Amino acid sequence: MITLADIADYMPMIKRPAPKFISESGARIYGVVAEFADPPAVYHAAEKFRDAGYTKWDVYSPFPVHGIEEAMGIKRTILPVAAFGAAMTGVAGALLMQYFMNDWDYQFIVQGKPTSAWEPFIPITFEMGVLATAFTCIGGMLMLNGLPRWHHPLFNSERFLKVSDDRLIIAVEAADPKFDPDATRRLLEETGGTHIELIEDED
Amino acid sequence: MAQISARAGAIPDDAYHTRLDAIARSPEMREDNITLPDAPAMKIAGVLGAVGVFSLLLVVIGGFVHNWSHALAAFEIGLFVCTAASLGSLFLVMIWHSLNAGWHVTVRRQFENIASLIPFCCLGLLVVIIVELIGPGHEGSGVLLTWLLDVKQGDHLVHHKSGYLNPGFLVVRWCVYAVVWSFLALRLRALSREQDRTGNRWLSRKMRFMSGWGLLITALTSAFASFDFLMSMDYRFFSTMWGVYFFAVSVLAAVSLASIILAVIRSMGRLTGVVTEEHFHDLGKLVFAFTCFWAYISFGQYFLIWYSNIPEETYFFIIRTTAQWKPLFVTLAFAHFVVPFVLLVPRVPKRSTLGLGLAGVYMLILTIADLVWVIRPMVYVDQPWAPTDPGVMAWWLDAAGVIGVLGIFGALLVRQIASAPLVPTKDPMLHEALAHKNYV
Numbered sequence: 001m002i003t004l005a006d007i008a009d010y011m012p013m014i015k016r017p018a019p020k021f022i023s024e025s026g027a028r029i030y031g032v033v034a035e036f037a038d039p040p041a042v043y044h045a046a047e048k049f050r051d052a053g054y055t056k057w058d059v060y061s062p063f064p065v066h067g068i069e070e071a072m073g074i075k076r077t078i079l080p081v082a083a084f085g086a087a088m089t090g091v092a093g094a095l096l097m098q099y100f101m102n103d104w105d106y107q108f109i110v111q112g113k114p115t116s117a118w119e120p121f122i123p124i125t126f127e128m129g130v131l132a133t134a135f136t137c138i139g140g141m142l143m144l145n146g147l148p149r150w151h152h153p154l155f156n157s158e159r160f161l162k163v164s165d166d167r168l169i170i171a172v173e174a175a176d177p178k179f180d181p182d183a184t185r186r187l188l189e190e191t192g193g194t195h196i197e198l199i200e201d202e203d
Numbered sequence: 204m205a206q207i208s209a210r211a212g213a214i215p216d217d218a219y220h221t222r223l224d225a226i227a228r229s230p231e232m233r234e235d236n237i238t239l240p241d242a243p244a245m246k247i248a249g250v251l252g253a254v255g256v257f258s259l260l261l262v263v264i265g266g267f268v269h270n271w272s273h274a275l276a277a278f279e280i281g282l283f284v285c286t287a288a289s290l291g292s293l294f295l296v297m298i299w300h301s302l303n304a305g306w307h308v309t310v311r312r313q314f315e316n317i318a319s320l321i322p323f324c325c326l327g328l329l330v331v332i333i334v335e336l337i338g339p340g341h342e343g344s345g346v347l348l349t350w351l352l353d354v355k356q357g358d359h360l361v362h363h364k365s366g367y368l369n370p371g372f373l374v375v376r377w378c379v380y381a382v383v384w385s386f387l388a389l390r391l392r393a394l395s396r397e398q399d400r401t402g403n404r405w406l407s408r409k410m411r412f413m414s415g416w417g418l419l420i421t422a423l424t425s426a427f428a429s430f431d432f433l434m435s436m437d438y439r440f441f442s443t444m445w446g447v448y449f450f451a452v453s454v455l456a457a458v459s460l461a462s463i464i465l466a467v468i469r470s471m472g473r474l475t476g477v478v479t480e481e482h483f484h485d486l487g488k489l490v491f492a493f494t495c496f497w498a499y500i501s502f503g504q505y506f507l508i509w510y511s512n513i514p515e516e517t518y519f520f521i522i523r524t525t526a527q528w529k530p531l532f533v534t535l536a537f538a539h540f541v542v543p544f545v546l547l548v549p550r551v552p553k554r555s556t557l558g559l560g561l562a563g564v565y566m567l568i569l570t571i572a573d574l575v576w577v578i579r580p581m582v583y584v585d586q587p588w589a590p591t592d593p594g595v596m597a598w599w600l601d602a603a604g605v606i607g608v609l610g611i612f613g614a615l616l617v618r619q620i621a622s623a624p625l626v627p628t629k630d631p632m633l634h635e636a637l638a639h640k641n642y643v
Contacts, residue, residue, distance in 0.1 A: 067642070
């Protein structure tokens, strides 16, 4: 879920809180990343991080790793609930709109059918339901993912740019309450992570 | 076969058999988990068969007491629920084969069982034809098929359509349906059971090839069968949607019936770890999908006929949406679409054994109601009888027809289920089905 602090992170006009951790060069720390050899390795490492109680972290992979959601302890998205609500809103809105227009505000007889006939309303009701659902799904997906955005601190890492090609990477954010530069780095080492790297954030 | 097995994508024979052996040794595939005990199954089949035969006798009595159209309609409602379920199962089995699907393997045997009762349904259709042609109907012949009625013989439309709607061609078409459906269903079942014994994975390829041409032919024949026995009951009526409508009814009936069977088997403690909540979830999605598809198709059919307002077409809907049939029409719209839509949207009922079993029972009852709505209004349609006539109100006769055919169908089905393992034990995709998971 998005918090106000997340939004503030990417809005330059809002002053960000003072950094909790600072790198040797004095920059704000975004987090730590590590590479993993193969899907099983990253899967088991993810289980360790889940069990250690980390919440603000993610696994990056060029392909879907089956079961990684459970290994990471990710809860189901609330998007379906929002989509159902949007569908019902679209349906109700379409029906109200059509009854208002055809049967009340501007009665106009077409083909000798009654102005209150429900039949011609159904296709439009269906389309409005689908439209509202589709917009909610797309918009909700973008919102829940924190998109769109101009830039992400992870792209400051040269090695991370390869993640869409052939790397399996775990990134732990400094915003995580359990984050500690040394302890998190140690946990990454223990779980088999290599090329562990501290990522700096722009201020 | 050696050069084929060397193709990319196919694992070598020895690795394949190692995998089969490993699956066969796994605790899920132990004998008592994947078979039904014979004796109780035969007892259930006996009870169902006795109820069925008794109810069919009641139908014959109803023919004498009230009239033969009503008795035949009652028989046809039950018969078409069974035919729809069998044809829908045949469709699904062939669709899964031709798509080389993995998840369905552990539930496929039940669909094969339902589909393999198509010869029984064809026999029922033959009874319908015999009663229609030479039976004790009013005015010589023609009991439900109005184009056979003597009084209609001078009608322009009957004359115009006689190239298709004539008794000789009807019998020829029945022969084609019976041969094609029975061949496909029995052959697919036989190949699948042969694979259980031999473990020959190339039988799957054979079934896949058969499914390709089988799907095309079954799609055409099932559409024409629905024209012959359901749509042409009112010879004036025509709808280009009718074949698709019957397809929607078929697959819905098939998935509902299979859901009931699997829920019952699971609650008996069998198929543990073989048919899991993941498979129930997917069956539930199919029930949900075909509920919506049914609503889409039946509304599409109604909507265009309502708008274009052509007398031959609207007549079908006028008698089914007014007077005593209006409540059933409204009930179908809500109970067959709105209620299951809302109930099956969340994943919880789809994933639970009890939830999906109840959904199957509910949708099967609604499928019966749907066919009542199609068939039953034809009985007294051309007769100047009051709607309170004892014959019109004789609902016990309709109940007897449905229970009679479904009882015998159920008895044969239970025997089928008990006669072989509950899953295709040596299917090449079995490992995929056992590990099946919905990643959402």
